[in-house]
Amino acid sequence: MTKLNNKTNTEINNKEKTSFLTFLYVGNTDTVFSEDTRRVFIINLFASVGVLFTLPLGVVSIWQGKLLLGVSLLVIAILYSLNHIYLRRTHNHKLCGYFVIYPLYVLMIYLVYSGGVNGTGHVWIYCIPAVALFLHGMKRGLIELTLFTLALILVMYFMDSRFSEFGYHETLKSRILFSFIVVVFLSGIYEYSMSRFNQELKETTTKLKLYAYTDPLTKLLNRRGILQRLEISTQQSFHLLLADVDFFKRINDEYGHDVGDYALTQLAKIFQESLPKKDDLVSRWGGEEFLIAVCGMDEYEVFEFAEILRHRVESYEFSHLDQRFHMTLSFGLAGMNSSTSLREAITLADNRLYQAKRSGRNQTCRA
Numbered sequence: 001m002t003k004l005n006n007k008t009n010t011e012i013n014n015k016e017k018t019s020f021l022t023f024l025y026v027g028n029t030d031t032v033f034s035e036d037t038r039r040v041f042i043i044n045l046f047a048s049v050g051v052l053f054t055l056p057l058g059v060v061s062i063w064q065g066k067l068l069l070g071v072s073l074l075v076i077a078i079l080y081s082l083n084h085i086y087l088r089r090t091h092n093h094k095l096c097g098y099f100v101i102y103p104l105y106v107l108m109i110y111l112v113y114s115g116g117v118n119g120t121g122h123v124w125i126y127c128i129p130a131v132a133l134f135l136h137g138m139k140r141g142l143i144e145l146t147l148f149t150l151a152l153i154l155v156m157y158f159m160d161s162r163f164s165e166f167g168y169h170e171t172l173k174s175r176i177l178f179s180f181i182v183v184v185f186l187s188g189i190y191e192y193s194m195s196r197f198n199q200e201l202k203e204t205t206t207k208l209k210l211y212a213y214t215d216p217l218t219k220l221l222n223r224r225g226i227l228q229r230l231e232i233s234t235q236q237s238f239h240l241l242l243a244d245v246d247f248f249k250r251i252n253d254e255y256g257h258d259v260g261d262y263a264l265t266q267l268a269k270i271f272q273e274s275l276p277k278k279d280d281l282v283s284r285w286g287g288e289e290f291l292i293a294v295c296g297m298d299e300y301e302v303f304e305f306a307e308i309l310r311h312r313v314e315s316y317e318f319s320h321l322d323q324r325f326h327m328t329l330s331f332g333l334a335g336m337n338s339s340t341s342l343r344e345a346i347t348l349a350d351n352r353l354y355q356a357k358r359s360g361r362n363q364t365c366r367a
């Protein structure tokens with residue numbers, strides 16, 4: 001019974017966690033680590049925290065008779081709530097970022113000018129640097145923060161603000177400015193180190209993806225690479241050609257491993273140059289096997305293409321380190337469409353390749 005209760009509690013907790021994440025990621029929880037999703041998440045978080053503060057403070061301000069301040073806070077609360085809905089529908093984080101930051105600048109300047117509630121308005125300005133630098137990056141963020149600082153100076157020193165009415169010492173103004181500049185400086189250092197770190201992370205991820213999906217010898221996609229590309233492809237149907245070099249072991253044995261490597265690299269070039277369309281793919285499936293995926297052709301056309309390729313390789317003279325030799329290929333052909341899965345098509349192509357080998361090699365076997 002206790003076990004059952006624990007399970008139900010965990011399920012409820014997981015459900016709540018998922019709903020919370022769905023709220024913050026505006027419905028998109030699968031690509032959590034993409035830069036766009038991260039921005040959507042943080043803008044949404046800023047806006048949600050903004051609503052949590054501006055809504056009650058707005059109500060309190062109206063309650064205390066500070067109508068203008070109260071209405072401004074409520075307008076921002078509404079704006080931030082609409083921002084969430086808009087973000088959920090469009091994922092346009094750039095525009096939503098403007099909706100977060102610009103009303104915030106105006107509100108802060110107004111709070112400093114009016115003193116807010118009992119002269120406490122200026123204490124809120126320190127949230128500005130982090131938000132500005134995150135949303136607009138170092139360059140634009142710092143320009144906006146400089147303009148904001150100038151606006152602060154203007155309001156505090158040159159406008160008839162209500163600052164002196166609250167009995168503050170004159171030095172408080174300069175201390176507010178200096179401490180604000182210190183926070184800008186620290187936020188800038190943080191943003192700079194974070195953006196450097198993110199940049200390096202992005203570059204490393206790109207390199208690792210390249211290594212993970214590419215065959216180092218031929219520079220073609222490897223098995224993982226082509227499977228990933230085929231799984232995400234928008235093409236409805238493909239034909240797969242599994243090609244295998246006949247008696248490749250003899251090349252290695254007769255001419256050495258380096259010549260064998262050269263032959264595989266040269267073969268990869270021939271395959272790549274022969275692909276009919278730019279959406280077609282070729283990969284090194286493993287060892288001396290290559291998987292080619294072609295789209296937009298019927299089975300007969302693919303068979304014809306395989307035969308052309310086979311003859312091209314058969315008549316090609318491989319030449320490396322004074323060694324000259326010829327190679328032949330065997331092909332297994334299979335179609336992949338809505339009724340045949342990728343795995344099934346690969347198995348079928350593999351069976352037909354085996355059949356081509358058994359029937360004497362140097363040929364294409366299809367259904």
Ligand SMILES: Nc1nc2c(ncn2[C@@H]2O[C@H](COP(=O)(O)OP(=O)(O)OP(=O)(O)O)[C@@H](O)[C@H]2O)c(=O)[nH]1
Pocket residue numbers: 217244245246247248249250252256257258259260261264286287288357361
């Ligand atoms: N040089 C080189 N040889 C490789 C590489 N990968 C696999 N091979 C060799 O490819 C050969 C494959 O031999 P087998 O599987 O017996 O096939 P085969 O000699 O081509 O004979 P059939 O496929 O039956 O026509 C082996 O000798 C492997 O060492 C590679 O990256 N470089």
